[in-house]
Amino acid sequence: MPRIAPLAFQTNPVNFIQLQPDQETEPGIWNAYEEWLDQFWPECVQNDLLPFYMVIDGTHGAAFNECLAILRSRCHLESRDLIEIDSVDYLKSTADLLQHFHPYLTDNRAFGVVASDVSVKDYFRPHAQSVWLSDVDDQLRLYHSAKHAEAQSPNVDQLAPIVVTFGPGSGFLSTASGLTNVSLYCDLSREAQQKLHQQGMGSLGLGPCRDTVETYKHALFLEWPVWEEYRKRHLYDFDYYVDTNNRERPVLVTVPMLRRLLASAAQQPFRVKPFFAPGIWGGQYLKELCDLPKDWNNCAWGFEPIAPENTLLIGYRDFIVELPFPLLLSAHPEAIMGERNVQLFGDYFPIRFDYLDTIDGDHLSLQVHPQQAYIEHTFNETMTQQESYYIMEQKEGAKPFVGLGFTEGTTGEELLQAVESAHTLGQPLKIPDYVNIWDANKGDLFLIPPGAVHFSGKNNLVLEISSTTWWFTFKIYDHLRLDRDGRPRPINGDHASANMQEQFDTDYVQKHLIAVPKESRVQGDSREELLGEREDLLFQIKRLKLDGEWIDDTAGEFVMFNLVEGDRVRLTPLDDKTATVEWGYAEAYIVPASVGGFRLESLGDRSCTLIRAQVSPDWNTPLLPHHWKSGEPL
Numbered sequence: 307m308p309r310i311a312p313l314a315f316q317t318n319p320v321n322f323i324q325l326q327p328d329q330e331t332e333p334g335i336w337n338a339y340e341e342w343l344d345q346f347w348p349e350c351v352q353n354d355l356l357p358f359y360m361v362i363d364g365t366h367g368a369a370f371n372e373c374l375a376i377l378r379s380r381c382h383l384e385s386r387d388l389i390e391i392d393s394v395d396y397l398k399s400t401a402d403l404l405q406h407f408h409p410y411l412t413d414n415r416a417f418g419v420v421a422s423d424v425s426v427k428d429y430f431r432p433h434a435q436s437v438w439l440s441d442v443d444d445q446l447r448l449y450h451s452a453k454h455a456e457a458q459s460p461n462v463d464q465l466a467p468i469v470v471t472f473g474p475g476s477g478f479l480s481t482a483s484g485l486t487n488v489s490l491y492c493d494l495s496r497e498a499q500q501k502l503h504q505q506g507m508g509s510l511g512l513g514p515c516r517d518t519v520e521t522y523k524h525a526l527f528l529e530w531p532v533w534e535e536y537r538k539r540h541l542y543d544f545d546y547y548v549d550t551n552n553r554e555r556p557v558l559v560t561v562p563m564l565r566r567l568l569a570s571a572a573q574q575p576f577r578v579k580p581f582f583a584p585g586i587w588g589g590q591y592l593k594e595l596c597d598l599p600k601d602w603n604n605c606a607w608g609f610e611p612i613a614p615e616n617t618l619l620i621g622y623r624d625f626i627v628e629l630p631f632p633l634l635l636s637a638h639p640e641a642i643m644g645e646r647n648v649q650l651f652g653d654y655f656p657i658r659f660d661y662l663d664t665i666d667g668d669h670l671s672l673q674v675h676p677q678q679a680y681i682e683h684t685f686n687e688t689m690t691q692q693e694s695y696y697i698m699e700q701k702e703g704a705k706p707f708v709g710l711g712f713t714e715g716t717t718g719e720e721l722l723q724a725v726e727s728a729h730t731l732g733q734p735l736k737i738p739d740y741v742n743i744w745d746a747n748k749g750d751l752f753l754i755p756p757g758a759v760h761f762s763g764k765n766n767l768v769l770e771i772s773s774t775t776w777w778f779t780f781k782i783y784d785h786l787r788l789d790r791d792g793r794p795r796p797i798n799g800d801h802a803s804a805n806m807q808e809q810f811d812t813d814y815v816q817k818h819l820i821a822v823p824k825e826s827r828v829q830g831d832s833r834e835e836l837l838g839e840r841e842d843l844l845f846q847i848k849r850l851k852l853d854g855e856w857i858d859d860t861a862g863e864f865v866m867f868n869l870v871e872g873d874r875v876r877l878t879p880l881d882d883k884t885a886t887v888e889w890g891y892a893e894a895y896i897v898p899a900s901v902g903g904f905r906l907e908s909l910g911d912r913s914c915t916l917i918r919a920q921v922s923p924d925w926n927t928p929l930l931p932h933h934w935k936s937g938e939p940l
Contacts, residue, residue, distance in 0.1 A: 315596045315892060319577040322621035323570040324884065334563030335625050339376040342546070342558040346488050347380070355466055357446060359485040361544075362472040363393075364492030365537070366510040366529065367502045369550035370472050373492060377470065386465055389445050393473030396434040400513045403429065410528050415520055416777075416796050418527030420686040422932035426478050426536045429511060438479040442469060474510060474533065477540060491541055492548040492556075495617045495630060497581045499525065519796070526777060527685075530614070535933060538636050549627045551617075557627045565637070567620050567627070572638035574885035575877055575897045575904075578631055579617045580610035586789055589667030591699060591767050595892060605663055610894050611866075613655035613774050631655070644863035644899030647921050652934030655774055656689070657845050657919055659868055659894050662768040665701045670761040671784040671795070672709065672741060676805045677756050678929075681778060684801075689929045692773040692843045693754040696917060697746045698870050698892075699767035707763040708746045709737060710754065711815035716740045718806035721759070722799050725783045729797075735783050742812050744820065749849075751821035755842045757807030758819065769868060771919050773844055780805065823849065832856045839922055844929070846922040853913040856906040860899050865920050867906075868894040872914030878905045 336342045350358045362373055374390065381388045398406065406428065410421040431437065449467055471480055480486055499507075500522070508515040509524035510533070541547065547564045549557040559567070582598055585606025592598065592605040609615060616631045632653070635642055639653040647656070662670065675691035682688065700706045712721070721740045728735040737743070741759055744752070746766060754760050759782065762768050780798035789795045810819070823835040831853040838847040850856065850867075852875065858865075869875050869891050877895065878886040880903035888909065889895055897904060908914040 315890065316577075317596055318579060318619060319889075319893070320619045320621040320626055321571060321574075321576045323567065323574065325566055325570060325622070334560045335622065335627070336558045337625065338555055339373055339558070340380075343376065343380050347384075349487070350386075350468065357389075357466045358468045359480070359487045360468060360470040361476045361480050361486050361489040362470060362492060363477040363489065363544065364474060364548070364550070365494040365499070366474050366533065367499045367507055368492035368494040368548075369553040369556060370492060372550070372553050372556075373490070373548070374470070374472060377468075381468060387449065387467040389442075389449060389467050389469045391438070391441065391445070391469070391471045393471060393476045393479055394511075396430050396438060396475075396479060397511045398429065398431050400511060403511045404513075407528055411524060414523075415517070416523055416798075417685065417801075418523050419684075420932070421528045421531050422686055424528070424532050426475050426532060429532070430475065430478070435479055435482050438471070439483050442483075442485070445469070475536075477543065478536070488546075489544045490546045490548050490558075491537070491544040492550050493537070493630065495551055495628065496525075496530070496615050497617070498551050518791070522777075531932075534614075534630075534632065538632070538933075541633070549629065551628045557625055559627055567622060568629075568634050568637040571618065571620055571634055572641040572898055573900050574879065574882065575887045575895050575901060576618060577887070577889065577893065577895050578611040579619050579628070580608055581615065582609075583607045584790075586787055586795065587664060587668040587670055587764075589663035589665040589764075589767070591665040592661055592663040604667055606667070608661035608663070610659055611655070611896065612658040612660060612776065615776075641900040642864060642896075642898045644860070647863055647899075650921065650925065650928050650930075651689075652930045654689070654929075654931045654934075656921060656929070657866060658770075658772050658774045658776075659866065659919070660770045660772070661698075661892075662695075662762055662766070662770055664762055664764040664766050664768075665699065666765070668764050668787075669785060670763075671779075671781040672735075672737060672759060672761045673779045673781050674759050674802050674806050675754075675756045676778055676780065676801065680805055681775075685778070687775065687778065688931055689773055689775045690756050691775040691778045692756060692845070693760075694771045694838055694843070694845075694847060695746075695752040695754065695760075695762060696769040696771060696837075696847070696870070697748050697750045697752075697766055698769045700746070700748055701765035704765035706746045706766045707743050708750075708752050708766070709741045709743055709759070709761045709763065710752055710819060711742045711758055711760070711810040711812060712806075712808055713738070713740055713742055714812045716811070717808055718803060721782065721806070722803060725797075725799070728783070728786070732786065734786060737783070742815055744815070751837045751847065753819045753821060753838050753840060753843065755810070755819075755840060757805050758810040758815075759806055769870065769917065771838075771845060771847055771917065782806075821847075829856055830854050834918075837917075839924070841924065844922060844925045844927075845919050848918040850906070850916045850918055851913065852906055852908045852916060854907065857903070858906065859903045860897055860901050862899050863920055864899050865897045865918060866894060867897070868892070868917045868919075870915050870917050872908055872912060873910035874908075875914050875916065876907050876909055878907075880904060
């Protein structure tokens with residue numbers, strides 16, 4: 307096993323911010339529902355004769371029940387009646403939703419079509435808003451009738467009830483009525499949703515989860531594009547934002563305070579909260595390094611950052627609020643990305659870092675990623691999966707490798723025929739007959755453009771620097787393995803056949819896809835190397851060997867760093883030393899375009915090596931998200 311860093315890996319990094327005195331408004335942030343209820347309850351009881359209307363909207367799976375339980379308790383304590391209306395009652399039936407959304411869900415277990423032209427309204431029954439309003443009136447009439455009958459005298463005054471509509475889309479149902487007195491948006495991370503999927507929660511309205519692969523497909527292609535766009539467009543219409551990732555102790559923030567927190571975070575270096583996942587081929591290195599749960603058999607993936615999936619932990623005073631990374635990007639795209647990158651990618655963060663751990667694990671599947679035109683036409687996705695493998699660690703004494711490109715003279719058709727034969731006969735495929743096997747050494751970089759067949763062999767820790775797309779991995783051959791659920795892992799020969807590029811053969815890979823470092827800048831004893839850059843890859847990769855300090859500048863575009871060797875590094879913005887950050891081995895930081903000049907310095911007893919990634923200066927092909935292409939950016 308390679309050396310494990312002596313400093314603990316931070317799995318929950320908090321980005322502490324300070325607000326200017328004129329930005330602070332008290333109260334603006336609270337822990338727990340009880341403290342929040344204390345703030346608005348006087349308004350709730352100000353006029354006892356009129357109903358008080360509440361909306362508790364939010365993400366599917368958020369802690370609606372916990373919020374309602376506290377509200378019920380307070381109403382009981384204060385002798386106030388509560389009328390509850392669940393937004394789920396206004397959704398179309400599961401059968402109708404599955405039929406209506408079938409063009410996006412498809413019959414394929416893993417792949418669908420991005421539902422960019424679907425809105426929240428499509429989830430609800432016809433005339434849902436007017437039906438909701440009629441139901442509210444009916445509930446109030448029944449309430450007053452019952453109270454009148456109970457009263458000893460018809461002249462006895464009765465407290466008007468609180469009417470709360472809760473669940474995803476509550477704001478949509480009530481928006482046309484103008485009846486809302488106070489509104490909340492309860493949020494939940496994708497990571498937390500996926501944990502609920504594993505416990506049986508299906509995608510919104512589509513029934514329970516019986517297959518986590520299919521449920522993830524439902525979320526990725528339908529639920530998240532629709533409901534995250536709804537959140538993005540309407541979040542600032544609410545009074546409060548509620549982080550319910552800790553269901554028992556949520557953090558509540560007024561929307562004006564939320565906006566101030568996001569504005570401050572966009573002006574300083576930050577690190578997203580990484581997340582990890584086991585897999586059939588996963589290894590043991592990340593599990594030990596990151597102190598992951600002991601009951602995990604392995605860890606296959608570590609993602610940091612992957613914009614739509616990660617969250618950001620924002621620390622302010624004694625509070626920590628967990629926010630989806632896309633909220634920061636949509637609030638301040640130019641401050642984070644820079645003007646040129648916003649023109650190319652809108653508010654979509656285009657580069658991801660992730661780890662593939664096969665140390666004491668197994669080989670990845672032989673795979674290929676789609677061409678840009680194919681992913682747009684077939685899946686309505688706006689960005690294809692461009693990749694690179696940086697070999698960060700290896701098992702001592704092993705002989706790791708990377709498979710990349712066809713052997714000379716091999717065709718895609720021949721490979722697929724051989725794979726079919728291997729499955730039919732139950733005999734392993736002789737991969738080196740069809741795919742080049744390259745020795746992989748620590749510090750090597752392999753470039754993997756769309757269409758290049760590839761995989762990592764076992765006993766590598768790969769830092770994958772890629773475009774921010776995922777899931778679109780077309781498996782060609784998976785070593786005859788079953789997945790963790792006991793089912794065969796999906797093989798995607800039809801998609802692979804349409805995308806494999808035979809031009810990426812032995813000679814081409816050797817000349818163009820195995821990086822040869824070129825020194826680009828020197829400062830004192832530190833030097834920077836250009837490792838990887840191609841016309842068909844949107845990212846540029848450099849390696850900084852840091853011995854002492856290094857002065858640099860974002861030059862109006864975001865920069866990403868990952869510490870691949872050494873114990874610790876410090877980054878200090880030259881214009882704001884209070885925003886200085888430090889991080890350790892295998893951790894990553896994003897330096898927003900707004901930071902400008904900064905200084906890097908190695909800490910500890912030895913020098914450091916960092917991978918630096920940014921959008922390639924020569925990349926000029928816009929890959930804009932759907933809402934941006936439609937001319938409707940926020």
